[in-house]
Amino acid sequence: MVFAAVPRIATLAATVALLGACAGSNADGPAADAGCAGFAAYQGHRGTTVTVRSSIRDVEADKLVKAWETFQTCTGITIDYSGSADFEAQLPKDVAAGKQPDLAFFPQPGLLAAMARTGKLKPAGKGTAENVDKYYSADWKRYGTVDGVLYGAPIDANVKSFVWYSPKFFAAHGYAVPQTWDELLALSDRIAATGTKPWCAGIESGGSTGWPVTDWLEDTLLRTAGPSVYDDWVGHRIAFDDPRVVAALDRVGGVLRNPKYVNGGYGGVESIATTAFQEGGLPILQNTCAMHRQASFYANWWPANATVAEDGDIYAFYLPPVDPAAGRPVLGAGVFAGAFAGRPEVQAVSAYLSTPDFADNRARTGGVVSANKELDKSVLSSPIEKLSATLLTDPGVTFRFDGSDQMPAAVGAGTFWTGMTDWIKGADTTTVLHRIETGWPA
Incomplete structure (x- = not known):
């Protein structure tokens, strides 16, 4: 996501001014008071280094580093960050070998x-714990808590309960x-009757193929069986193959395995398994499909010349509930910061990451939102980010974290993914779910 020219210039000017104010200052000097007063609680650790590791890499890593740039300058703490594609697999090996980083960003509560x-x-420090209690809901705190102890603070979030569509296409055909x-x-049914496939989808994702169907099942189970x-x-x-789960997956099949509904722009039902998830929704822009269920982060995959807005080329609506009287469930995911070291500078970085200031700075970089209740929504750069933040902080919403991310890795990143791939290819619902159940680790 790219900032509009004026906000980017304003942000850069503010950063340059603050860097100038803080450069070369010590924790107690007048320059620090003038430009870095907001960082007073984190002073006293100049010259130290904190290592941070996660799966966030490439352009997204550049944005992440930019979000704590001023913190580093004002405190003198160097944050040594690196991201890798095999973070989730490598971290347990590093921990077993005693080579863990000071801080890790966990995309799955199960790994945390x-x-x-x-x-x-380490359990979260006092400052971090106080911030989590103050700025995040009980649900979000729960996902960073293990056996009654808080270990991880939320640092970003996304909403998965979205259906992408073209407002222009809907308006032209009178669809609400x-x-x-x-x-x-x-x-x-109405769209299918016109000859256009109402849905398009793709679940191919290399070694992670199948995960988009796990999101479909989780979102649907929330709506049919409740939180x-x-x-x-x-x-x-x-059991994984409880009758209520079977019923939910069959309901999903009423969409994803319905030849009248899918797969617009790509072929029949079988094409879903070989269509890359990044490309799954693109036929919407060619009007060869009308809807695509995918998370808020899918905004990054639309072409740069596509206008994402309520009246634009593309937008998203909340995946509706089965029974509106039962409430508004939202499925989502996020990243949690957990510390392997208890040094004061590590605790200072951890505490800062749980503040509204970091949430705002992270949001300013574009493409990221937070469940922080005091996030300044005016800094969000797209309508989808604003819609996501509104849902994440709405007290009337029942939020639940992505289920596969909470399950043992052998299931959540293993048999669940492969099982859903087999299912989309035509395997029987009960047989697939039972196979996953029997493979659940003891």
């Missing part, structure tokens, strides 16, 4: 829990955004 149970991940699941299916059943399923307190 596994590291906490090694005894090497559906408010219930029944309305969603009625709209799908308590969802929690029990994720925690394996009910």
Whole structure:
């Protein structure tokens, strides 16, 4: 996501001014007071280094580093960051070998829990814990908590309960955004009757192929069985192939395995398995498909010349509930910062990452939102980011974290992905879910 010219210049000017104010100052000097007063709580650690590792890399890593640039300048703490594609697989090996970083950013609560149970991940420090209590909901705190102890603070978030569509296409054909699941299916039937496929999808993602269907199932189970059943399923307190889960996946099949509905722009149902997830929704812009269920981060995959807006080429609506009276569930995901070291400078960085100031700076870089309740929504650069932030901080929304990210890796990043790939290729619902259940680690 690219800033408009004027906001980018304004942000750069502010950064340059602050860098000038802070450059060469010590923690107690007048320059620090003039330009870095907001960082007073983190002073006293100049000249130290904190190592941070995560799966965030390339352009997104550049944005992440920019978000703590001023913190580094004003405190004198150097944040040594690196991101890698194999972070999730490598971190447990590094921890076992005693080579863990000072801080790690966990995209899965399941991985955070596994590291906490090694005894090497530290409980959140006092400042971090206070910030989480103050600025985040109880749900978000829960996903960073293991066995009653807070280990990870949320640092960014995304919403998965979105359906992407073309407002221009809808307006031209008199289609309204559906408010219930029944309305969603009625709209799908109406579009299909015109000869246009109402849905397009893609689940190919290299070694992670199949994960988009796990999101479909999780979102649908939340809507049909409710958050308590969802929690029990994720925690394996009910079987993976519980009848309510079977019913939810069959409901998904009413869309994704319906030849009348899919796969616009690509072919039949079978083409879903070989279509890259990044390309899954692109036929919307050619009017060969009308809708694509995918997370807020899918905004990064639309062409640069596509206008993302309520009246633009592309936008998204909230995946409607089955029963509106049962509330508004939202499926999402995010990243949590956890510390392997208890040094004061590490605790200072950790505490800062849980503040509204960091959330605002992170949002200013574009393409990222936060569940921080005091996020300044005016700094968000796109309508989708604003819509996501509104849902994430809405007290009337029931938020649940991506289920596969909370499950043991052998399931959540293994048999669940492969099982859903087999299912989209035509395997029987009950057979696939039972196979995943029998493979759940003891």
